[in-house]
Amino acid sequence: xxxxxxxxxxxxxxxxxxxxxxxxxxxxxxxxxxxxxxxxxxxxxxxxxxxxxxxxxxxxxxxxxxxxxxxxxxxxxxxxxxxxxxxxxxxxxxxxxxxxxxxxxxxxxxxxxxxxxxxxxxxxxxxxxxxxxxxxxxxxxxxxxxxxxxxxxxxxxxxxxxxxxxxxxxxxxxxx
Numbered sequence: 001x002x003x004x005x006x007x008x009x010x011x012x013x014x015x016x017x018x019x020x021x022x023x024x025x026x027x028x029x030x031x032x033x034x035x036x037x038x039x040x041x042x043x044x045x046x047x048x049x050x051x052x053x054x055x056x057x058x059x060x061x062x063x064x065x066x067x068x069x070x071x072x073x074x075x076x077x078x079x080x081x082x083x084x085x086x087x088x089x090x091x092x093x094x095x096x097x098x099x100x101x102x103x104x105x106x107x108x109x110x111x112x113x114x115x116x117x118x119x120x121x122x123x124x125x126x127x128x129x130x131x132x133x134x135x136x137x138x139x140x141x142x143x144x145x146x147x148x149x150x151x152x153x154x155x156x157x158x159x160x161x162x163x164x165x166x167x168x169x170x171x172x173x174x175x176x
Contacts, residue, residue, distance in 0.1 A: 036066055064100075068093035126173030130165065145169075 063074045071090035127146035138148035
């Protein structure tokens with residue numbers, strides 16, 4: 001957020017009692033926060049009349065992406081309760097934010113991997129199903145049908161198990 005000029009290091013110096021040497025005025029202390037809130041209000045006015053999702057997104061952006069850099073934690077408590085805020089060490093808030101972003105990226109990656117696996121499953125013909133997805137369960141396969149003939153311990157499969165696997169293979173062929 002520094003690069004957008006929303007805040008800079010040292011924007012929130014400690015307020016010293018009036019009359020003390022080296023004190024900072026209250027106005028100088030809250031100016032960065034008021035600049036952020038003023039911009040937020042302008043953005044809300046711009047989005048007024050549009051869908052509510054964009055307003056919620058803007059509000060979440062203020063809470064998650066801007067206020068932590070000012071050392072402020074804003075916690076939503078639900079629709080009927082007011083949000084709570086408190087000063088905190090901005091380094092801690094920034095680390096929490098980065099961890100949350102990393103977690104979201106990991107979830108997106110896992111979702112993409114699941115999607116790719118589902119696509120691979122749908123695009124695998126029944127003949128290749130067991131060779132592709134269940135090679136750890138079986139050691140030998142029939143060349144013509146692709147059905148397993150021996151289990152992982154190289155023991156021949158019974159006719160009942162082969163019939164069950166044939167049904168599974170037919171089901172996969174239908175999906176393919």
